[in-house]
Amino acid sequence: xxxxxxxxxxxxxxxxxxxxxxxxxxxxxxxxxxxxxxxxxxxxxxxxxxxxxxxxxxxxxxxxxxxxxxxxxxxxxxxxxxxxxxxxxxxxxxxxxxxxxxxxxxxxxxxxxxxxxxxxxxxxxxxxxxxxxxxxxxxxxxxxxxxxxxxxxxxxxxxxxxxxxxxxxxxxxxxxxxxxxxxxxxxxxxxxxxxxxxxxxxxxxxxxxxxxxxxxxxxxxxxxxxxxxxxxxxxxxxxxxxxxxxxxxxxxxxxxxxxxxxxxxxxxxxxxxxxxxxxxxxxxxxxxxxxxxxxxxxxxxxxxxxxxxxxxxxxxxxxxxxxxxxxxxxxxxxxxxxxxxxxxxxxxxxxxxxxxxxxxxxxxxxxxxxxxxxxxxxxxxxxxxxxxxxxxxxxxxxxxxxxxxxxxxxxxxxxxxxxxxxxxxxxxxxxxxxxxxxxxxxxxxxxxxxxxxxxxxxxxxxxxxxxxxxxxxxxxxxxxxxxxxxxxxxxxxxxxxxxxxxxxxxxxxxxxxxxxxxxxxxxxxxxxxxxxxx
Amino acid sequence: xxxxxxxxxxxxxxxxxxxxxxxxxxxxxxxxxxxxxxxxxxxxxxxxxxxxxxxxxxxxxxxxxxxxxxxxxxxxxxxxxxxxxxxxxxxxxxxxxxxxxxxxxxxxxxxxxxxxxxxxxxxxxxxxxxxxxxxxxxxxxxxxxxxxxxxxxxxxxxxxxxxxxxxxxxxxxxxxxxxxxxxxxxxxxxxxxxxxxxxxxxxxxxxxxxxxxxxxxxxxxxxxxxxx
Numbered sequence: 001x002x003x004x005x006x007x008x009x010x011x012x013x014x015x016x017x018x019x020x021x022x023x024x025x026x027x028x029x030x031x032x033x034x035x036x037x038x039x040x041x042x043x044x045x046x047x048x049x050x051x052x053x054x055x056x057x058x059x060x061x062x063x064x065x066x067x068x069x070x071x072x073x074x075x076x077x078x079x080x081x082x083x084x085x086x087x088x089x090x091x092x093x094x095x096x097x098x099x100x101x102x103x104x105x106x107x108x109x110x111x112x113x114x115x116x117x118x119x120x121x122x123x124x125x126x127x128x129x130x131x132x133x134x135x136x137x138x139x140x141x142x143x144x145x146x147x148x149x150x151x152x153x154x155x156x157x158x159x160x161x162x163x164x165x166x167x168x169x170x171x172x173x174x175x176x177x178x179x180x181x182x183x184x185x186x187x188x189x190x191x192x193x194x195x196x197x198x199x200x201x202x203x204x205x206x207x208x209x210x211x212x213x214x215x216x217x218x219x220x221x222x223x224x225x226x227x228x229x230x231x232x233x234x235x236x237x238x239x240x241x242x243x244x245x246x247x248x249x250x251x252x253x254x255x256x257x258x259x260x261x262x263x264x265x266x267x268x269x270x271x272x273x274x275x276x277x278x279x280x281x282x283x284x285x286x287x288x289x290x291x292x293x294x295x296x297x298x299x300x301x302x303x304x305x306x307x308x309x310x311x312x313x314x315x316x317x318x319x320x321x322x323x324x325x326x327x328x329x330x331x332x333x334x335x336x337x338x339x340x341x342x343x344x345x346x347x348x349x350x351x352x353x354x355x356x357x358x359x360x361x362x363x364x365x366x367x368x369x370x371x372x373x374x375x376x377x378x379x380x381x382x383x384x385x386x387x388x389x390x391x392x393x394x395x396x397x398x399x400x401x402x403x404x405x406x407x408x409x410x411x412x413x414x415x416x417x418x419x420x421x422x423x424x425x426x427x428x429x430x431x432x433x434x435x436x437x438x439x440x441x442x443x444x445x446x447x448x449x450x451x452x453x454x455x456x457x458x459x460x461x462x463x464x465x466x467x468x469x470x471x472x473x474x475x476x477x478x479x480x481x482x483x484x485x486x487x488x489x490x491x492x493x494x495x496x497x498x499x500x501x502x503x504x505x506x507x508x509x510x511x512x513x514x515x516x517x518x519x520x521x522x523x524x525x526x527x528x529x530x531x532x533x534x
Numbered sequence: 535x536x537x538x539x540x541x542x543x544x545x546x547x548x549x550x551x552x553x554x555x556x557x558x559x560x561x562x563x564x565x566x567x568x569x570x571x572x573x574x575x576x577x578x579x580x581x582x583x584x585x586x587x588x589x590x591x592x593x594x595x596x597x598x599x600x601x602x603x604x605x606x607x608x609x610x611x612x613x614x615x616x617x618x619x620x621x622x623x624x625x626x627x628x629x630x631x632x633x634x635x636x637x638x639x640x641x642x643x644x645x646x647x648x649x650x651x652x653x654x655x656x657x658x659x660x661x662x663x664x665x666x667x668x669x670x671x672x673x674x675x676x677x678x679x680x681x682x683x684x685x686x687x688x689x690x691x692x693x694x695x696x697x698x699x700x701x702x703x704x705x706x707x708x709x710x711x712x713x714x715x716x717x718x719x720x721x722x723x724x725x726x727x728x729x730x731x732x733x734x735x736x737x738x739x740x741x742x743x744x745x746x747x748x749x750x751x752x753x754x755x756x757x758x759x760x761x762x
Contacts, residue, residue, distance in 0.1 A: 332544065
């Protein structure tokens with residue numbers, strides 16, 4: 001059966017059989033029908049009424065044909081039935097066989113399938129109609145013969161072919177896509193899309209100013225258009241005006257909201273909140289771009305800050321670790337140089353050398369401790385436990401600690417303390433460290449035989465400490481340089497000290513929210529510390 | 535005879551300490567890491583331990599934790615770790631003292647002596663009348679005598695009065711003015727500087743390291759106190 005369905009010859013035979021049996025069944029059907037109708041109209045009467053005399057040859061032939069059909073009416077019934085069965089089975093076979101080909105296992109489209117369905121349908125209708133309509137030029141028995149022998153086969157073949165082809169299309173799926181209407185629809189859609197995309201690109205590529213100008217222009221055109229068409233009826237103009245505003249107002253509000261959002265994130269960034277994220281999901285055009293830029297700035301900045309913190313921490317850690325590692329051998333150096341200097345020895349030079357060794361190793365010890373402190377203090381790695389501290393008592397205590405030592409250096413300390421008590425919020429230990437560093441500088445650098453002034457005053461709402469002394473060495477560097485790490489008052493560096501004291505004092509002062517000022521004027525050296533009074 | 539255990543991974547430091555602490559009364563044991571130190575403490579009768587923190591095999595912190603499980607021998611940390619956090623940690627887990635490297639030999643000697651004396655002779659708690667005691671500082675008001683770790687300290691009358699005032703009120707902070715009023719029995723008129731000078735002197739006498747006092751503490755910006 002499959003083989004039969006895929007052979008072209010079988011299909012041709014099928015069509016021929018379909019046509020022949022179709023003609024036969026129609027002819028016999030009409031014969032049977034007319035025989036029944038004639039019988040209904042009493043044949044005897046009809047025949048007697050028929051006058052042979054004034055009848056033409058055609059009438060006679062026609063009459064004879066009728067009589068013949070009438071006489072053969074019982075024989076016509078099996079012919080009709082057989083022809084009809086053959087016709088229907090051919091029709092069914094052709095429908096089933098459609099799409100089957102010898103070379104292919106699957107259903108495949110034939111030549112007809114390439115024609116768009118709607119064209120095929122209209123073409124089939126047209127051919128069928130033409131086949132029927134062309135019978136119009138004939139009359140009588142010729143018209144009948146034409147209808148049966150020409151129009152009927154044409155209609156049958158076209159109808160079968162169309163249905164068979166339609167079946168193939170349906171089976172293959174998406175049959176509606178192979179229609180002219182669909183082609184046109186998709187073509188128009190494609191063109192429209194292209195135009196739209198092009199416009200969109202051009203519009204999006206426009207700078208914001210031009211975009212805004214274009215929108216304004218469109219709104220104006222709309223206004224003008226509405227005004228022109230409604231110039232005679234103010235009522236409908238008002239309706240249009242309201243409709244326009246209903247669209248415009250939310251748009252403008254939305255734009256303003258987006259701007260506000262961006263402004264807010266800008267403010268957050270400026271305030272240093274680098275973790276702030278701008279939500280750009282509801283934004284468009286330049287607004288979204290701007291929001292994303294802000295996000296990227298925040299990301300970059302927080303990354304940079306993180307890196308810096310990390311490197312500062314690493315630096316402090318490195319200094320701390322290195323200091324620990326240096327301290328162990330240094331302990332031995334200090335101890336053994338001390339032991340050497342204490343050994344009884346005849347050679348004066350060895351004594352001198354060992355003393356130098358011991359002095360310098362002690363200095364190295366101080367330097368390492370200062371270095372650690374300076375690195376910790378400058379990176380803010382120091383705990384500050386602020387507590388109320390009475391500045392006047394503090395000054396008394398500090399002065400008392402140093403009075404004797406200053407006398408040893410032939411320095412006269414003059415303190416000036418206000419009657420009223422001044423409270424400041426500081427960490428006492430850090431305050432002591434600051435003053436210790438400053439006073440040590442006084443011992444190292446002050447000219448002996450001069451006075452050292454240590455005063456406390458209340459200026460506005462600040463407690464102001466000041467320390468003044470006269471330098472022993474010429475201070476040939478600026479005050480800014482003096483506060484830097486490793487810078488010392490004497491460039492020749494022949495005094496004790498590491499040059500970290502002032503730097504540590506300054507950092508500690510600032511950690512406690514105070515200010516540190518240093519003035520150098522010739523040999524006159526002045527430090528001013530001020531802390532807010534609570 | 536006192537048995538002192540010195541534990542440090544640096545042999546030179548141990549040798550230097552032996553030379554500085556050189557005394558016929560001391561017998562030394564050496565350990566180069568915490569494990570060796572523990573073994574020695576278990577087998578020998580040790581009176582004082584000088585312990586480094588950063589050592590191989592077992593560090594000082596872990597060693598001290600183990601020592602404290604069975605012994606209350608005085609332990610002095612001797613370490614290059616000079617940060618405050620390390621010091622607090624060390625003292626909290628049971629160290630009696632904390633000396634940072636590079637140390638001053640005199641200071642180590644003084645502290646070793648002080649701890650030995652307190653551990654072996656000055657039992658805690660036995661209070662005699664008229665004797666004020668804070669840590670290793672003893673003030674005998676009858677004899678007008680001050681002893682630190684069992685050693686007699688000579689003091690001027692003013693220094694004695696100030697120390698007495700502070701010892702009578704341990705942990706209480708006195709402002710310089712208050713001290714002046716109580717000791718000099720007079721109103722201070724910008725003369726309270728003298729109090730600070732005297733306190734400094736007292737510290738130099740009763741403390742091993744005047745800059746890092748154990749007993750007489752300076753509360754900067756507030757005053758002075760004796761800490762119990």
